[in-house]
Amino acid sequence: MSTELPNLVEVDYLEIQVIIDNELDPMTAPAPDTVQMLGGTMGHIAMSTARALQPGERGDAIKEIRMEDICCSAHGLSIMVTAIRGDIKHTVLFDAGPEEQAWKRNVNRLKTDISQIEVIQLSHWHRDHSGGIPEAIRMIKKAKRDNGHVDETLVVDVHPDRPDYRGFDMRDKIISLEADPTFEEMENNGARVSQHSETHTILDDMFLISGEIPRETSYETGAKFGMRFDKSEGEWITDEKIADERLLMCNLKGKGIVVFTGCSHAGVVNTSCHAKNLLGGKVPLHAVVGGYHLSLSDDKTTNDTVADLKKLDPAVLLPGHCTGWRAKFAIEKAMPGNLQFLLSAGNAHRNNHLLDFFNARISKHASPACPNCIESNFTGGRRYFLTREPDHIKAVLTGNFADYGKGKVFHDLWSPFLGDSIFTTDGKSWSNSRQLIRPMFIKDRISDLEIFERRTQIMMGLFANPGQTFDIMDLFYRMTLDVTTEFLLGHGIHSLENPKAGFVQAFADVQRMQMALTVLQPIQHFIPKGGYYRGIKTINDFVIPFVQEALELPHEELEKRGRSEKSFTFLHSLANFTRDPKVIRDQVVAVLLAGRDTTAATLSWLIYEIAHYPEIVKKLREEILSTVGPSRAPTYDDLKNMTYLKHTVNETLRLYPAVPFNIRFALADSTLPSGGGPNGDLPLSVLKGDGVIYSTLAMQRRADLYPPTSEQFADPAIFSPERWESWQPKAWQYIPFNGGPRICIGQNFALAEVSYAIVRIVQRYDRIEYDGSWEDQFHKAEIVGTPGMGVKVKMWPAKE
Numbered sequence: 187m188s189t190e191l192p193n194l195v196e197v198d199y200l201e202i203q204v205i206i207d208n209e210l211d212p213m214t215a216p217a218p219d220t221v222q223m224l225g226g227t228m229g230h231i232a233m234s235t236a237r238a239l240q241p242g243e244r245g246d247a248i249k250e251i252r253m254e255d256i257c258c259s260a261h262g263l264s265i266m267v268t269a270i271r272g273d274i275k276h277t278v279l280f281d282a283g284p285e286e287q288a289w290k291r292n293v294n295r296l297k298t299d300i301s302q303i304e305v306i307q308l309s310h311w312h313r314d315h316s317g318g319i320p321e322a323i324r325m326i327k328k329a330k331r332d333n334g335h336v337d338e339t340l341v342v343d344v345h346p347d348r349p350d351y352r353g354f355d356m357r358d359k360i361i362s363l364e365a366d367p368t369f370e371e372m373e374n375n376g377a378r379v380s381q382h383s384e385t386h387t388i389l390d391d392m393f394l395i396s397g398e399i400p401r402e403t404s405y406e407t408g409a410k411f412g413m414r415f416d417k418s419e420g421e422w423i424t425d426e427k428i429a430d431e432r433l434l435m436c437n438l439k440g441k442g443i444v445v446f447t448g449c450s451h452a453g454v455v456n457t458s459c460h461a462k463n464l465l466g467g468k469v470p471l472h473a474v475v476g477g478y479h480l481s482l483s484d485d486k487t488t489n490d491t492v493a494d495l496k497k498l499d500p501a502v503l504l505p506g507h508c509t510g511w512r513a514k515f516a517i518e519k520a521m522p523g524n525l526q527f528l529l530s531a532g533n534a535h536r537n538n539h540l541l542d543f544f545n546a547r548i549s550k551h552a553s554p555a556c557p558n559c560i561e562s563n564f565t566g567g568r569r570y571f572l573t574r575e576p577d578h579i580k581a582v583l584t585g586n587f588a589d590y591g592k593g594k595v596f597h598d599l600w601s602p603f604l605g606d607s608i609f610t611t612d613g614k615s616w617s618n619s620r621q622l623i624r625p626m627f628i629k630d631r632i633s634d635l636e637i638f639e640r641r642t643q644i645m646m647g648l649f650a651n652p653g654q655t656f657d658i659m660d661l662f663y664r665m666t667l668d669v670t671t672e673f674l675l676g677h678g679i680h681s682l683e684n685p686k687a688g689f690v691q692a693f694a695d696v697q698r699m700q701m702a703l704t705v706l707q708p709i710q711h712f713i714p715k716g717g718y719y720r721g722i723k724t725i726n727d728f729v730i731p732f733v734q735e736a737l738e739l740p741h742e743e744l745e746k747r748g749r750s751e752k753s754f755t756f757l758h759s760l761a762n763f764t765r766d767p768k769v770i771r772d773q774v775v776a777v778l779l780a781g782r783d784t785t786a787a788t789l790s791w792l793i794y795e796i797a798h799y800p801e802i803v804k805k806l807r808e809e810i811l812s813t814v815g816p817s818r819a820p821t822y823d824d825l826k827n828m829t830y831l832k833h834t835v836n837e838t839l840r841l842y843p844a845v846p847f848n849i850r851f852a853l854a855d856s857t858l859p860s861g862g863g864p865n866g867d868l869p870l871s872v873l874k875g876d877g878v879i880y881s882t883l884a885m886q887r888r889a890d891l892y893p894p895t896s897e898q899f900a901d902p903a904i905f906s907p908e909r910w911e912s913w914q915p916k917a918w919q920y921i922p923f924n925g926g927p928r929i930c931i932g933q934n935f936a937l938a939e940v941s942y943a944i945v946r947i948v949q950r951y952d953r954i955e956y957d958g959s960w961e962d963q964f965h966k967a968e969i970v971g972t973p974g975m976g977v978k979v980k981m982w983p984a985k986e
């Protein structure tokens with residue numbers, strides 16, 4: 187007997203679309219990632235086709251879900267599987283469900299591109315898997331013609347042993363199922379029937395269809411009460427084995443075997459073991475998708491099955507069709523695995539553990555060839571890469587810049603808050619925004635220093651008496667809000683003097699909500715948004731009157747103000763270029779978001795860290811006093827010349843980059859330059875629509891990216907401005923302001939504001955002590971990463 191293994195090649199990527207399953211549950215949040223119910227993500231389809239409502243048409247509602255867009259469930263199974271290897275892509279339809287109308291209806295509702303289907307594989311002769319085949323053939327052929335496919339060939343791959351009827355022995359009577367479609371019927375509808383009882387590979391060896399599945403376990407005994415009727419025999423005979431059942435499988439690169447099983451009449455453990463054995467037992471079992479046929483099993487059989495399944499250590503189980511809810515429950519109990527990506531990300535956000543979550547996720551799932559990036563597509567089809575790899579971030583932000591962007595998903599999610607601003611758009615729309623905004627940032631404006639001076643002095647006036655505890659972070663947030671609003675609008679919001687203003691609270695609430703919506707994007711439609719929209723209204727009520735006021739100024743007045751630095755603000759600059767109040771409002775709110783919390787968080791972390799180290803405060807003070815003395819306000823040149831101050835700010839942004847997590851979507855098929863192939867030196871392919879979530883925080887804290895610890899170079903986990911005296915980070919390993927064409931436009935403004943405030947504080951105070959709990963402090967990752975406990979300090983002014 188030949189021991190040669192079938193030639194199944196590895197595929198880079200698998201896409202699975204369930205067209206029909208017994209269960210339809212568009213409401214339940216996706217289940218843990220080891221056990222995911224088929225059907226749980228159907229709701230997204232309805233959401234993505236929801237009818238947009240005009241503003242005000244139905245109160246604050248923005249969309250209407252149409253029931254007619256939701257799929258139907260039906261007793262059966264049909265799954266479309268697309269495999270991609272390099273440039274080659276092939277698609278198989280695994281079963282076609284019980285009846286033609288169900289298949290047609292769901293394909294239309296899912297808007298599935300069925301023209302790409304080349305092979306329909308029937309798992310076994312049972313009408314709940316074969317009934318939809320004739321309609322599927324007709325529709326696929328038509329779709330191929332409509333899409334101009336040159337090759338319209340469609341193969342139906344079946345086992346040759348088709349019974350005339352299958353049925354069940356109900357003790358005293360036999361119930362017959364409807365006949366399966368005949369070979370002739372399939373051919374008459376336009377397919378070529380290909381009969382196989384042996385293992386074979388199809389479509390460039392990217393899929394394997396098995397022959398008969400060996401029955402090894404004692405408890406997997408076939409379809410109870412199963413019978414068949416063949417006209418040639420003229421009588422019903424017992425047929426519990428259903429020997430014609432065949433599995434479909436792929437070998438997914440870096441993961442292992444993905445098995446598709448129609449009903450597992452051979453037993454899901456036998457099926458899974460057979461899939462492994464077909465590849466010599468060396469390739470791990472990654473996923474088992476389809477019917478596990480446990481709905482009629484007793485508890486012992488179910489428990490035996492689940493226990494043996496667990497021993498096979500699959501990463502993903504997708505039990506559907508005939509599995510039955512009891513068995514799903516047993517699987518869920520036995521293999522809860524990690525919390526499902528989405529829900530655990532939501533929890534990590536809520537509990538402020540996003541960095542730990544991100545790192546743990548990568549550590550758990552990354553391969554040795556690609557240790558700093560993983561891909562995940564548990565959220566309903568969209569694939570996400572999570573990466574902390576500098577060359578990936580570089581590719582996304584600059585090398586392959588045109589291939590990546592904020593994308594439609596991000597735009598739609600963020601547009602209620604930031605409209606069509608610089609933050610939410612790509613391409614021409616983004617570059618127009620950038621051109622509009624950039625002039626305000628190209629030079630060091632004296633008037634900016636005046637704003638910093640005014641607001642820093644007001645803030646320091648609110649510091650507690652010497653030696654008394656106060657939260658300096660709260661004051662930094664208020665100060666930067668006042669600075670930014672004054673810079674943008676010409677009027678500060680005076681939050682230092684009036685911290686309870688509605689706008690201040692609304693701005694914080696909307697940001698937190700926006701981050702939650704981003705983390706939970708695939709189920710964001712289910713999240714109540716009343717507070718979010720009310721917050722946005724409060725923001726608009728504050729900003730829009732300023733916009734209107736600026737727009738009422740005649741053009742000549744704007745021109746005149748443009749020549750005088752003092753009275754010219756960001757708002758006037760915008761009003762000079764566009765008369766569209768919405769464009770102006772959107773850009774103002776975007777820059778307010780970009781500029782305020784980032785700077786406040788950086789200042790807060792800086793004070794928190796230097797409060798650990800009196801020697802750093804001393805060194806800073808020496809440099810500051812030798813440059814500007816004890817009371818003079820610094821100029822731009824002063825700020826630039828203070829090297830130790832610069833190193834202290836750099837070190838803060840190294841450990842606490844203000845935007846810790848970020849995302850880009852592929853706008854076209856593209857790549858990430860490394861991590862692919864057995865050695866990780868080949869590119870990873872990224873397909874249009876995929877998301878790349880990157881974390882500068884995780885990257886900048888990767889110990890392996892730093893030189894060994896030495897006298898000059900402290901442990902990278904430690905705050906040490908001194909390291910910058912003899913060290914320069916490698917390109918793209920330190921990017922607190924991002925890089926490439928979308929690099930932070932306010933970088934110089936931010937560095938000046940932070941440095942200015944620190945100079946003024948350290949000039950006056952020579953002793954700063956942290957008075958919070960060191961153990962309880964944590965990194966709270968919202969859009970911006972802040973000290974979760976605030977920064978409670980005691981400070982003492984220097985004696986003259």
Ligand code: HEM
Pocket residue numbers: 608609620623776777780781782784785788843844845848849922923924927928929930931932933935936937
């Ligand atoms: C320490 C303070 C700051 C840090 C760490 C920081 C960081 C960043 C980062 C990482 C981005 C890229 C975001 C993305 O593309 O997804 C960004 C973009 C941006 N930042 Fe900053 N920022 C800071 C302060 C400021 C300030 C003060 C302003 C303006 C007053 C500002 C204005 C902007 C704008 C307009 C963008 C969008 C650029 C674009 O998409 O073309 N930032 N910033």
